Amino acid sequence: MGRHRHARSANADDLLSQLGRLTARAREEIEVQRARVELAEALQRGMLPSALPTADGLRVAARYSPARSGLDIGGDWYDGFRLPDGTLAFSIGDVQGHDVEAAAYMGQVRIVLRAVAATGTADPGHILHTANELLVAMDNPLFATCGFLRFDPVTWRLESARAGHNGAVFARADGTSGIVQDEGGLPLAVQEDEPYPVTRHRLDQPGALVLLTDGVVEGPTFHLEEGLAEVERVLREGVHEEPDTLADRVMEVAEMTGHSDDAAVLVLCYDGPEACHTAARRAGVV
Incomplete structure (x- = not known):
């Protein structure tokens, strides 16, 4: 025993x-x-940028939320900077993959976009095309989706181009809202000599425009279309709110989807040219 x-x-x-x-x-x-x-x-x-450019009648805010589990870090980004001609550039995008390499490649894509824009060209389609050529030449197996906007604070013209990225969401003070689905090209670094069509709009009345990554609107409990519709509702109800408030509310949609991916949001709130001219007259500027 x-x-x-x-x-x-x-x-x-x-x-x-x-x-x-x-x-x-x-x-x-x-x-x-x-x-x-x-x-x-x-x-x-x-x-990610420490500050974003603004102009009279244009207010901007951004948010970023990391992934929630494992190494699902991702390569989502947002950016904003002033172009040599005085117009403002804004971009948002998502790098393929969820690891340190994706985060590092995200930085390379942002640097390439800024470098191309600094050469003097202000056309979003040309910027994406040139950036794509450089990224393809780098022969990195990763690729990135991207939405790129150029805003002219003098004419209130907005030019946009997309590289495989989901459309922006907008709402206007007159109650109209929707999802921008302009024609776009393939993601960056997929195929050389890819064209990126440019769409032009005029922001002729107050409103809000949101650029976002799919981590905001797609998750285990939400399909992409449902998420975009929810963001549209948030914008329509809060079109007169400040961009920081709207950015927080849009990011709450990501919480609703139960997202496992990282998420980025870029909000542009604008007063429109007439409101700006009226404010300038009252201030005695014009």
Whole structure:
């Protein structure tokens, strides 16, 4: 009987030792994964712009939310900067993949877009076309979707081009709203010499425009169309609110979808040319 108890005790000790080794290994793997997630998030947040350009009658806000699980960091981004001719550029996009490499490639895409725009061209289609040629030449297996806008604060003209990205959502003060589905081209870095058609609009009355990534509107509980419709409702009801408030409310849609991807939102609220001219006359500027 004594020998039997001793054998059982030895087996238990072996099992406890093995469990301890497995626990230590699992803890080490968790720490490595956490470190990779923190690195990717730091890369991502560090490469997002610290400020966005504005103009008289145009107010801008943005939000970014990282993925919730594992290494699903993703490569979502937003950006905004002033072009050499004084117009304003805004972009949003999503890099294929969910890891540190996707976050790093996101930074490269943003730099390429800015570099091309700094050469003097202000046409969104030409900017996307040239950026695509450079990214294809880099021979990276990743690709990126992108929406690129150019806003002229003098004429209130908005020019846009899309590279495989979902359309923007808009709402106007007169109650109209919808999803912009202008013609676009393939995602960046997929095929050389890809054309990117440009669509032109005039922002002739107050309203709001939202650029977003699919992590905002698509998830386990929401189809893309449902998510976009919910964002449209948010804009229509809050068209007179400030962009920070709208950005927060749009990002709440991502919470509703139960998103596992990262998510980015860029909100442009505009007063329209007539309101700006009226304000300028009251201020004695014109």
